[in-house]
Structures are given as structure tokens and as C-alpha cells.
Amino acid sequence: MSANEEVKLEYNPKNKMPFRRLGPSGLRVPVFSLGGWLTIGGTVIGDPVKDIIKTAFDNGINMFDVAESYAEGKSESELGRVIKELGLRRTDLVITTKLFWGTRKGPNDAGLSRKHIVEGTKESLQRLQMDYVDVIFAHRSDKDVPMEEVVRAFNFVIDQGWAFYWGTSEWSAREIEEAHHVATRLGLIGPIAEQCQHNMLNRERPEKEYAPIYKKYQTSTTVFSALSSGLLTGKYNDGIPEGTRYANHASFFKSTIKSLSEQDGKDKIRKVQELTKYAASPEIGCTMTHLALAWVAINPNTSTVILGASNPEQVLDNLKALDVIPKLTPEVLAKIDKILGNKPEALQTYGRPALDKYGRSAL
Numbered sequence: 001m002s003a004n005e006e007v008k009l010e011y012n013p014k015n016k017m018p019f020r021r022l023g024p025s026g027l028r029v030p031v032f033s034l035g036g037w038l039t040i041g042g043t044v045i046g047d048p049v050k051d052i053i054k055t056a057f058d059n060g061i062n063m064f065d066v067a068e069s070y071a072e073g074k075s076e077s078e079l080g081r082v083i084k085e086l087g088l089r090r091t092d093l094v095i096t097t098k099l100f101w102g103t104r105k106g107p108n109d110a111g112l113s114r115k116h117i118v119e120g121t122k123e124s125l126q127r128l129q130m131d132y133v134d135v136i137f138a139h140r141s142d143k144d145v146p147m148e149e150v151v152r153a154f155n156f157v158i159d160q161g162w163a164f165y166w167g168t169s170e171w172s173a174r175e176i177e178e179a180h181h182v183a184t185r186l187g188l189i190g191p192i193a194e195q196c197q198h199n200m201l202n203r204e205r206p207e208k209e210y211a212p213i214y215k216k217y218q219t220s221t222t223v224f225s226a227l228s229s230g231l232l233t234g235k236y237n238d239g240i241p242e243g244t245r246y247a248n249h250a251s252f253f254k255s256t257i258k259s260l261s262e263q264d265g266k267d268k269i270r271k272v273q274e275l276t277k278y279a280a281s282p283e284i285g286c287t288m289t290h291l292a293l294a295w296v297a298i299n300p301n302t303s304t305v306i307l308g309a310s311n312p313e314q315v316l317d318n319l320k321a322l323d324v325i326p327k328l329t330p331e332v333l334a335k336i337d338k339i340l341g342n343k344p345e346a347l348q349t350y351g352r353p354a355l356d357k358y359g360r361s362a363l
């Protein structure tokens, strides 16, 4: 949508969405954003997409995340269509997309070669009907492309005005470091954020592996699957209800579904049941879903939690997590850690006092 097109829907600054900086950049992102994996252009198409995006925008969510590969490009085209039809002002929005898997099977239709980064970006923009995205993510790392080619290609995309920033998704800490070293050596822009899975059941990488990266490069996260695809709502405690994500995508989630009848899955369900009880106690007074979302949002390295929603009701329900964030005191977080029993060990300091993010030790 070009800047001079008619604006039908204004962003309401009175809604209570808090914003945070994305990594070391000046870009402000909402604590809760919305993504399109498996939903937009997949299980949700046509008018229902518009209902979801409008509900999100009306309630303070101005950031939308898609990827070239989501629903073979239909996630981007549905999002672009709806944004146009709703008449949203482009400057009000933060749009992020991701490149890696492509939409076709040709030898250069995927990965992070300069060719695919440039061609993939152009095709994403066409589908989105936009001149630029705000952040473009490398959806995975590519072991077969030199890092210098990747860094130069994303900088080319930025120089063309097709994206303002670039980021990584599910890269190892070592790969993120390498990208920063290459960018520094060449006087180029490094990745500003990492889009990673972070939830109560998946903590090791975002909380431990990335710890030095947050400190050294001020990287922050745009978190995905904060509800572990719905497991952390409690909806799978007694099996797989019809119409849910696991049921609709049974082959993709085959190993997860199988694990639910094994010890590992049973342990997870038991933790969800215990946490559901604790969430409902007077100390917090919320649902499991709200607790799981607020728990990720309060993490100091989280810039935004990308929600997934199959309908507008889920968007509204999930936004109630905003009221739970202030209730997560250090004491409450410690009790949650005790139930989860999976807090990653702090980085080794060899007996020296650990420093907080401001470089200070405890009084």
C-alpha cells in the first residue's frame, strides 16, 4: 500500500499495548504481535483473516509476522490483501517476513544464497503488496553459504529500501556471533534480533545458549510458539480435540502427538496441570494460557511474543496476559521454576559474583 492511499483504520494510541525496542535498534515493537504460521492463508482464509487482523489491530497489535514459506506464500498474500482492504497506514505497522524455505522446488529457490535472498525478498514484497518490510529474517541458517555472502545480501536488501533491519531465526549462538564479526569487519549491519522458540517447556537455547549474545550484541528475541502450539493452554491434557492444531496437522505433529502417550509427554502434561492450578490461585488468578504468555513476555530479552491465533476470540483471550505480567514477581517466578524443574543453569562465573544486565552485582 502506498503512503497516499486512503486510511480507513487508524492505530489507536489509547490502547494499553506496551512497546519495546527490538534489539539494539530504534524500532519499537509491541509486547504482543501476531503471526501467520499454519493459520493465515492455511487453516484461515478469506474474511476470517480480516476479522483476526482487525481485532488484533483494534486492540494494539500493530506487528505482523509471516514467511515466504507459510502456506506456500499464501500467508503473505492474505496478510497483504487484508491490510489493503482494511486500509491500514503502512507507517503504523511493523511487518516482518522470513526467507529460507522458498515457495518452489528449484535448486536456487531456497536457502540463503545472495540469489535467493534478493529474489525471495522481491517475491515476498509482491505477495505482501508492499514496498518494504520492517525486518527480514533468515528463517534458518544455511551451512552451504559463506557468512560473508549472507551478510552482504541482507545489507543489499536494506540498501535497496526493501527492509529496514535483518534478523536471524533459530541460528546457533556461534552463527549469530559469526554474522556479527563479518558485519563488523565489512562495516555492514549485523542481525538485530533472533526469532526463536521460547516457552515454559523449551528454555535451554533462549535462556542459556543465547545469554552471551544478549549481552555482547544487545540482541533481543521475537519469540514464537509461546504456547507450544497450544499445549500450554491445557487443551491437550486429555487427548487431541477435533479442530485443534494437532488434529488439523496430525502428520506434522506426529512425533509430538506420539510423545504425549510416553513419559516425556506425560511429564509435560503433569506440569501444565500443576501450573494451571497455581495460575488459578489467588496469588495470580489467571488461566494457564495467560500465565504461559505473560511468563515469556516478562523475560528481559523478549522484545515481542508473536501470538498465533485461529480466530479473533483467541487474540482477545491471549491479550489478557498483559494484565498478568505485573503479577509475576520474583517469588512467583521462582515457584513456577520449581514446578517446571527445567531452569537452565546460569553461565559459569567461576566463583565471581554474577552481574545483572547493567553490569552490577547484587547488593
Ligand SMILES: NC(=O)c1ccc[n+]([C@@H]2O[C@H](COP(=O)([O-])OP(=O)(O)OC[C@H]3O[C@@H](n4cnc5c(N)ncnc54)[C@H](OP(=O)(O)O)[C@@H]3O)[C@@H](O)[C@H]2O)c1
Pocket (backbone or CB within 6 Å): 034, 035, 036, 037, 038, 039, 065, 066, 098, 139, 169, 170, 195, 196, 223, 224, 225, 226, 227, 228, 229, 230, 233, 235, 243, 244, 245, 246, 289, 306, 307, 308, 309, 310, 313, 314, 315, 317, 318
Ligand atoms: N521462526 C520460526 O521458525 C517460527 C516457527 C513457528 C512460529 N513462528 C511465528 O510465531 C507465530 C506464533 O507461533 P505459534 O502459532 O506456534 O504460537 P502458539 O501460541 O504456540 O500456538 C498458536 C496456536 O495455539 C492455539 N491457541 C492460541 N491461543 C489460544 C487460546 N487462547 N486458547 C486455545 N488455543 C489457543 C491455536 O491453535 P488451534 O486453535 O488451531 O488449536 C493457535 O493457532 C507464528 O504464527 C509465526 O509467525 C515462527
